[in-house]
Amino acid sequence: xxxxxxxxxxxxxxxxxxxxxxxxxxxxxxxxxxxxxxxxxxxxxxxxxxxxxxxxxxxxxxxxxxxxxxxxxxxxxxxxxxxxxxxxx
Amino acid sequence: xxxxxxxxxxxxxxxxxxxxxxxxxxxxxxxxxxxxxxxxxxxxxxxxxxxxxxxxxxxxxxxxxxxxxxxxxxxxxxxxxxxxxxxxxxxxxxxxxxxxxxxxxxxxxxxxxxxxxxxxxxxxxxxxxxxxxxxxxxxxxxxxxxxxxxxxxxxxxxxxxxxxxxxxxxxxxxxxxxxxxxxxxxxxxxxxxxxxxxxxxxxxxxxxxxxxxxxxxxxxxxxxxxxxxxxxxxxxxxxxxxxxxxxxxxxxxxxxxxxxxxxxxxxxxxxxxxxxxxxxxxxxxxxxxxxxxxxxxxxxxxxxxxxxxxxxxxxxxxxxxxxxxxxxxxxxxxxxxxxxxxxxxxxxxxxxxxxxxxxxxxxxxxxxxxxxxxxxxxxxxxxxxxxxxxxxxxxxxxxxxxxxxxxxxxxxxxx
Numbered sequence: 001x002x003x004x005x006x007x008x009x010x011x012x013x014x015x016x017x018x019x020x021x022x023x024x025x026x027x028x029x030x031x032x033x034x035x036x037x038x039x040x041x042x043x044x045x046x047x048x049x050x051x052x053x054x055x056x057x058x059x060x061x062x063x064x065x066x067x068x069x070x071x072x073x074x075x076x077x078x079x080x081x082x083x084x085x086x087x088x089x
Numbered sequence: 090x091x092x093x094x095x096x097x098x099x100x101x102x103x104x105x106x107x108x109x110x111x112x113x114x115x116x117x118x119x120x121x122x123x124x125x126x127x128x129x130x131x132x133x134x135x136x137x138x139x140x141x142x143x144x145x146x147x148x149x150x151x152x153x154x155x156x157x158x159x160x161x162x163x164x165x166x167x168x169x170x171x172x173x174x175x176x177x178x179x180x181x182x183x184x185x186x187x188x189x190x191x192x193x194x195x196x197x198x199x200x201x202x203x204x205x206x207x208x209x210x211x212x213x214x215x216x217x218x219x220x221x222x223x224x225x226x227x228x229x230x231x232x233x234x235x236x237x238x239x240x241x242x243x244x245x246x247x248x249x250x251x252x253x254x255x256x257x258x259x260x261x262x263x264x265x266x267x268x269x270x271x272x273x274x275x276x277x278x279x280x281x282x283x284x285x286x287x288x289x290x291x292x293x294x295x296x297x298x299x300x301x302x303x304x305x306x307x308x309x310x311x312x313x314x315x316x317x318x319x320x321x322x323x324x325x326x327x328x329x330x331x332x333x334x335x336x337x338x339x340x341x342x343x344x345x346x347x348x349x350x351x352x353x354x355x356x357x358x359x360x361x362x363x364x365x366x367x368x369x370x371x372x373x374x375x376x377x378x379x380x381x382x383x384x385x386x387x388x389x390x391x392x393x394x395x396x397x398x399x400x401x402x403x404x405x406x407x408x409x410x411x412x413x414x415x416x417x418x419x420x421x422x423x424x425x426x427x428x429x430x431x432x433x434x435x436x437x438x439x440x441x442x443x444x445x446x447x448x449x450x451x452x453x454x455x456x457x458x459x460x461x462x463x464x465x466x467x468x469x470x471x472x473x474x475x476x477x478x479x480x481x482x483x484x485x486x487x488x489x490x491x492x493x494x495x496x497x498x499x500x501x502x503x504x
Contacts, residue, residue, distance in 0.1 A: 009112040050176070052226035057112040059176075059225055 005068040011085035012056035017074070029063055029074060029081070040067045042074075051075070091257070092201040093210040094325060096232040096240035097217060099177065100249035102194035103134035105175045107163050109226040119140055119161045122150050128342050128426075133165055137249065176225055184213060189326040195244075198239055199325035207233055207256050214252040217489045221249070237322040239264055241273050242291075260319055265292030274313055282306070291317045334371065336378075338431025339363050344485050346385050346424035353425060355412055355483045361403035362477070368401035369464060373435040375399060378409045381429035390415040391429075398449065399436055402456045405431065 018031035026048075033039040044066040051062030053075050060077025075082050099105065103121040118139035123129030130150040142157035148482060154160055172192040181188045187199035191417070200213060214231035221227045228250035232243025235257060242264055243253035270280040272291055288294050302310030311399060315321060341358045347353050364448050368374055379393035392413045397451035410430055444450045466475045480487045
């Protein structure tokens with residue numbers, strides 16, 4: 001099978017997230033904390049829906065978040081948070 | 090008013106679920122296979138790339154490897170597939186409560202209502218396909234029609250990620266030219282019968298007269314003819330409706346062939362214990378016991394026997410099974426590969442029992458108490474906490490716990 005036909009994939013990075021659980025059970029991520037201790041505030045959650053992480057693999061609730069000027073996807077699946085790392089291949 | 094029925098089939102379901110979690114393997118020939126060591130070594134699902142190389146479902150592992158040497162084999166993870174299956178059903182339930190599952194990966198949806206036509210069915214099909222792809226990473230084949238049989242036929246026609254409509258206008262062009270065994274209800278044995286009378290396509294079957302079918306194949310013949318003609322009226326069950334349980338059974342392919350009577354007895358007790366425990370769990374007992382045996386050359390034979398008492402105890406099931414085994418002429422030369430046992434004609438175990446003169450009913454009552462105690466111990470301390478002497482003598486077979494290991498297969502369509 002040629003390499004070109006394979007889609008790009010990425011590392012799955014599990015991260016710490018500070019979040020708020022609303023009275024209706026919805027979870028809102030507030031802060032993303034990287035392994036090395038660096039952290040970023042999540043300014044706004046733009047979209048929440050079930051979704052697949054195509055590059056890193058896995059599925060769960062996909063949060064589209066605005067962090068500073070960037071939009072980043074964050075997944076909540078089976079009680080863990082993860083993001084997609086930089087693409088490999 | 091015509092019904093609007095969708096049949097959604099997740100393409101290469103097991104393999105697609107695996108790919109969602111292993112994106113690096115996307116685009117490579119991959120197959121989900123049972124383990125060869127435990128002798129379940131067949132292909133359970135294969136991706137499109139693997140199928141292109143000639144890998145087919147139910148192929149033996151070495152066969153699959155020989156047609157596709159670069160095949161990537163992964164073991165099945167049923168918890169993952171059940172999770173995906175539930176997610177899919179949640180998705181369907183957002184649109185209708187009439188969702189009838191058929192196995193883990195297929196469902197019928199009935200969205201009929203006032204003013205709803207096949208066009209709405211097609212629109213919903215596109216929506217479902219889009220959402221399944223975005224939210225779960227699975228592709229669906231959807232058949233849209235006015236009855237369940239054609240809807241299923243439609244979903245099998247174009248794969249992957251496609252919608253096929255079979256309407257009252259086009260069914261003669263779309264459904265009728267299909268080979269008759271594409272239709273649900275026609276298996277290999279029925280196909281042979283059909284071929285013997287030159288019925289090759291669904292159209293051939295549809296134009297037969299019901300009287301002819303009745304005389305030839307009995308009730309089943311008339312049903313199949315109606316299916317082929319698109320006159321199937323079977324309803325799509327509502328989500329909360331559980332069809333009543335008609336039988337409880339288990340089967341085991343043993344880690345090694347059963348060669349002696351002791352082996353067979355041991356395995357029978359293991360299965361009967363599991364069947365009995367499951368019956369007690371749901372508060373039922375039965376009196377029709379059926380046995381299925383497959384020998385090492387994969388020949389099958391079986392039989393059933395109705396006894397005059399209802400039971401859910403291994404001690405009573407096994408002698409009946411043994412009786413079936415010895416009264417049905419079977420090939421004594423070959424060792425057995427797998428055994429299946431099921432109990433049907435069920436009634437609630439709270440039903441009053443007629444006492445008899447010879448104390449059988451009293452013995453049964455004692456058995457009841459014994460099993461209650463055993464079930465109690467097992468639920469508190471695990472299946473292994475208390476075991477039978479017969480199974481301890483055979484550690485190889487004893488490794489099997491059918492009650493917790495068993496996998497749910499689709500119930501038959503023709504109930």
